[in-house]
Amino acid sequence: MQKTERLVAITVLLQARGKMTAQRLSNILGVSTRTIYRDIITLSLAHVPVSMEYGPGGGYYLPDDYHLESAIFTREEAISLILSADISGNHNLFAGDTDLHHALVKLEAVLPEEYRIDVMAAREHILVDTSAWCNKTQEPTHLETIRAAVLNSYQLDVLFSDTSCCQVHPGAGMLWRRIEPHGLVFKGLSRRHARVGRWYLVAFCQRCRSFHTLRVSDIEQVYVHEETITPRPNFDLHDYWREARKQLEKLKPPIIFKLHVKAVARYSTLHGDVTILKEEPDGSAIVQVNAESMDDAISYALGLGADATVLDPPHVRMAVAQTAQAITKIYS
Structure with missing residues (x-):
């Protein structure tokens, strides 16, 4: 999201939801x-x-009589913002959170007439299908519960593999x-296909007193506590992930392989x-492919069938x- 779109989104959120903190x-x-x-x-x-x-209970807010002026963004920015919401559909983290969608509907309602005509034309002629063929993307089982805990700053008890806390309790399996x-x-x-990936939870472990990166799909069970987390003013998610990603890439280097691929x-x-x-x-061509794991490399090569050779x-x-x-043995 560009800065102008973000400024509009902040204004719309404050107008639609009322008082909100910077963290929210x-x-x-x-x-x-x-x-x-x-x-x-x-x-x-x-x-x-x-x-x-x-x-307590404070935050940013707009006066009750304030109404968003569409003049703070251009025609192209308005179309981009509205279509971005259409494209995201139900394939995002906030699939169960419709308030932002309702706020964008309100935004569209206050657009100048010529803007609304352009938005309608864009919707008629621009389509992004984010679903995989004959398949519905499955979210990790506990993603919605974890999302709510993150946004409400609630502590969690989670059952997961001990790989992240191995320095404290090695070889314990699930804990x-x-x-x-x-x-x-x-x-x-x-x-x-678009929108394929993995969700990671960044969390502070109370036992080993340090931050860890947990793959959400590896979490077996979750229990939410009403006790809130301890604020950590120096923590920044973007800075943390930048370094965590480097470590993940070191632990799991990509699989690089070459293929001979037929023209078709x-x-x-x-x-x-x-x-x-x-x-x-x-x-035909000789190509190099970077895969994230051996399983991914095998799936990639077999997905090309007889048209490619490793x-x-x-x-x-x-x-x-x-x-x-x-x-072959299974089907023979």
């Missing part, structure tokens, strides 16, 4: 609280009458931990992180061959 706004818009503070200053300089109430959830991160994967597959089914290394006269490295070629043989 940052959680919804996916930015740091420092960014929200800067945005509030920008809105004030633009004569948007944002006020602040301090103390319970009391954690303080501080953020959720969606990490996209290299796939043919090269132009129709190649996807993801692919580099063309050599083009052949018949239209050339290198030998262990990837062997893994693909063994999987193909196992499939």
Whole structure:
């Protein structure tokens, strides 16, 4: 979301929901609280009458008689903002949270007539289908519960593999931990279909007194406590994830392999992180593919069927061959 879109979204949220804290706004818009503070200053300089109430139950708010002026954004920005909400549909973290959608409906209602005509035309001629073929993306079982705990700053008891806390309790398998959830991160994967990825929970473990990154799909059970988390003013989710991602990449380096791909597959089914290394006269090519794991590499190669052959490295070629043989044995 660009800054102008974010400024409009903050104004719409305050108008639709009333008083909101900087932390709540940052959680919804996916930015740091420092960014929200800067945005509030920008809105004030633009004569948007944002006020602040301090103390428990406080937050930013707009006067009851204030109405959003559409003149603070351009025709293109208005269309982009409205269509972004349409594109996101129910495929986002806030699928059960309709207030932002309702707020954007209100925004569309106050657009100038010529803007609304352009939005209608864009909806008629621009379509983004984010669903996979013949499949419905399944969210991790406990994602909605964890999302609510993150936004309400509630502590959690979670049952998960001990890989994140191995320095405290090695080899314990599945274990319970009391954690303080501080953020959720969606990490996209290299796939043919859009919106494929994994959710990660960034949380402070009360036992080992440090932050950890947990894959949401690895969490077996969740229990929500009404006890709130301890505020940690120096924590910034974006800064944390930047470093955590580096560590995750070190622990799980990508699988790099080469394929000979026939022309028909090269132009129709190649996807993801692919580099063309050599083009052949018949239209085929030698390509390099980066996959996130061996399973991903096998799935990628087999997904191309007989139109692609793994050339290198030998262990990837062997893994693909063994999987193909196992499939043949099942169906023979």
